[in-house]
Amino acid sequence: xxxxxxxxxxxxxxxxxxxxxxxxxxxxxxxxxxxxxxxxxxxxxxxxxxxxxxxxxxxxxxxxxxxxxxxxxxxxxxxxxx
Numbered sequence: 259x260x261x262x263x264x265x266x267x268x269x270x271x272x273x274x275x276x277x278x279x280x281x282x283x284x285x286x287x288x289x290x291x292x293x294x295x296x297x298x299x300x301x302x303x304x305x306x307x308x309x310x311x312x313x314x315x316x317x318x319x320x321x322x323x324x325x326x327x328x329x330x331x332x333x334x335x336x337x338x339x340x
Contacts, residue, residue, distance in 0.1 A: 261305075262309075262333045265301075265330050267300075270325040285316060290308060291309060
Protein backbone atom coordinates (compact mmCIF):
# COMPACT_ATOMS: atom_id res chain seq x y z
CA UNK A 259 0.00 0.00 0.00
CA UNK A 260 1.29 3.43 -0.91
CA UNK A 261 1.24 6.18 1.72
CA UNK A 262 2.40 9.73 2.20
CA UNK A 263 3.74 11.36 5.35
CA UNK A 264 4.18 15.10 5.78
CA UNK A 265 6.66 15.98 8.54
CA UNK A 266 7.45 19.31 10.17
CA UNK A 267 10.43 19.31 12.53
CA UNK A 268 10.98 21.77 15.37
CA UNK A 269 14.32 21.36 17.18
CA UNK A 270 14.09 22.84 20.66
CA UNK A 271 17.27 24.90 20.44
CA UNK A 272 18.26 28.28 19.10
CA UNK A 273 20.27 26.95 16.18
CA UNK A 274 17.51 24.94 14.54
CA UNK A 275 18.46 25.01 10.84
CA UNK A 276 21.37 22.57 10.92
CA UNK A 277 19.43 19.68 12.58
CA UNK A 278 16.57 20.12 10.11
CA UNK A 279 18.90 20.04 7.10
CA UNK A 280 20.68 16.97 8.53
CA UNK A 281 17.33 15.20 9.03
CA UNK A 282 16.26 15.92 5.44
CA UNK A 283 19.66 14.84 4.12
CA UNK A 284 19.34 11.49 5.89
CA UNK A 285 15.86 10.95 4.47
CA UNK A 286 17.03 11.72 0.94
CA UNK A 287 19.64 8.94 1.09
CA UNK A 288 16.75 6.57 0.33
CA UNK A 289 16.34 6.86 -3.42
CA UNK A 290 13.35 4.46 -3.61
CA UNK A 291 10.99 7.04 -2.14
CA UNK A 292 9.68 10.34 -3.43
CA UNK A 293 10.79 13.08 -1.03
CA UNK A 294 9.62 16.65 -1.51
CA UNK A 295 10.74 19.53 0.68
CA UNK A 296 9.49 23.06 1.07
CA UNK A 297 9.90 25.79 3.66
CA UNK A 298 7.29 24.31 6.00
CA UNK A 299 7.58 20.54 5.72
CA UNK A 300 9.00 17.44 4.09
CA UNK A 301 6.73 14.99 2.30
CA UNK A 302 7.64 11.34 1.82
CA UNK A 303 5.74 9.05 -0.56
CA UNK A 304 6.14 5.33 -1.13
CA UNK A 305 5.33 1.87 0.16
CA UNK A 306 4.00 1.77 3.73
CA UNK A 307 6.75 -0.40 5.26
CA UNK A 308 9.60 1.48 3.65
CA UNK A 309 8.28 4.95 4.48
CA UNK A 310 7.43 4.12 8.09
CA UNK A 311 10.78 2.40 8.70
CA UNK A 312 12.72 5.35 7.27
CA UNK A 313 10.78 7.85 9.38
CA UNK A 314 11.06 5.72 12.53
CA UNK A 315 14.83 5.29 12.21
CA UNK A 316 15.52 8.96 11.54
CA UNK A 317 13.24 10.27 14.27
CA UNK A 318 14.91 7.88 16.72
CA UNK A 319 18.38 9.16 15.71
CA UNK A 320 17.20 12.74 16.16
CA UNK A 321 15.76 12.06 19.62
CA UNK A 322 19.11 10.53 20.66
CA UNK A 323 20.83 13.84 19.80
CA UNK A 324 18.39 16.48 21.02
CA UNK A 325 14.89 17.40 22.11
CA UNK A 326 12.72 17.90 19.05
CA UNK A 327 9.05 18.18 18.22
CA UNK A 328 7.76 16.43 15.08
CA UNK A 329 4.32 17.15 13.63
CA UNK A 330 3.14 14.61 11.06
CA UNK A 331 0.19 13.98 8.79
CA UNK A 332 -0.31 10.55 7.25
CA UNK A 333 -2.37 9.72 4.19
CA UNK A 334 -3.08 6.27 2.81
CA UNK A 335 -5.87 3.92 2.00
CA UNK A 336 -6.98 0.85 0.15
CA UNK A 337 -6.21 2.36 -3.27
CA UNK A 338 -3.01 3.86 -4.58
CA UNK A 339 -3.16 7.64 -4.74
CA UNK A 340 0.29 8.26 -6.17
